[in-house]
Amino acid sequence: MTCGARFAERITVDDERRILMVDDKETLCFAMREYFKLYNYQVDCANDVHDATTRLDASRYAVMIADLNLGGTHDLNGFKVIKIAREHFPEMRIIVLTAYGSSEIESAARALGVSSFLHKPSPLSEVARIVFELTVDKLKVK
Numbered sequence: 643m644t645c646g647a648r649f650a651e652r653i654t655v656d657d658e659r660r661i662l663m664v665d666d667k668e669t670l671c672f673a674m675r676e677y678f679k680l681y682n683y684q685v686d687c688a689n690d691v692h693d694a695t696t697r698l699d700a701s702r703y704a705v706m707i708a709d710l711n712l713g714g715t716h717d718l719n720g721f722k723v724i725k726i727a728r729e730h731f732p733e734m735r736i737i738v739l740t741a742y743g744s745s746e747i748e749s750a751a752r753a754l755g756v757s758s759f760l761h762k763p764s765p766l767s768e769v770a771r772i773v774f775e776l777t778v779d780k781l782k783v784k
Contacts, residue, residue, distance in 0.1 A: 657702045658777050661685045664694045664708040664723050665739070674707070677766045678773070689713075694723045703734060704777050707769065709762075710740040710747065718742060724754050735776040739764060 663674045663685050671687035678685050686701065688694035690712050697703075706727050710720035720740065727734055738751050741762040748759045758772045 658704045659683045660701065660703045660705075661773065662694065662697055662701075662703040662706040663687045664689075664706060664712070664720065666690065666709065666712045673766065674769070677770065681770065681774075683773075688723075691719055691722050691726075695726055698727055698730065702731075705735045705737060705773050707737045707739050707773075710738060710742050710751070718747070721750070721754070724751065724756065728755050737769070737772055737776075739769065 659682055661674070661678060661683055663671050665671055665687070666689045668687075668689070671685075671689070675685040675687065686697055686703070688697050694706075694708075706723075708720045708723050708727075710718045712719050712723075720738070724736055724738070727736060732755070735757045736755065737758045737760065738748075738756050739760045739762060740747075743759065743761040751759055757776055760769065760772070
């Protein structure tokens with residue numbers, strides 16, 4: 643069975659409230675987890691490509707929020723995570739939240755099927771608004 647087939651089998655209502663946050667900044671992950679908890683979302687955090695891949699293999703997420711620069715290496719290895727997520731779970735919504743946001747980088751991300759591209763720092767309320775638009779909580783957006 644392929645990852646995509648497993649993805650389709652594991653869909654539940656609660657899955658629409660699961661977010662994978664991929665960022666090497668623990669404080670940002672903590673803030674996202676606490677903020678979205680207020681809206682009954684579960685946020686799992688991964689701080690590198692390996693951790694993100696492991697979490698994607700183990701769970702189903704409605705949304706992935708990913709930084710492009712993981713580990714401070716400036717090699718934009720967040721693109722690897724996006725490619726893996728897109729290959730295995732084409733229906734997953736992906737938001738890029740990064741400080742590395744040139745028009746060329748945004749175009750490359752959009753070519754991979756990214757739903758939204760945000761520049762750091764972005765207010766948590768703006769990130770949440772986009773998540774709500776992309777998930778079952780469309781009615782929360784005003």
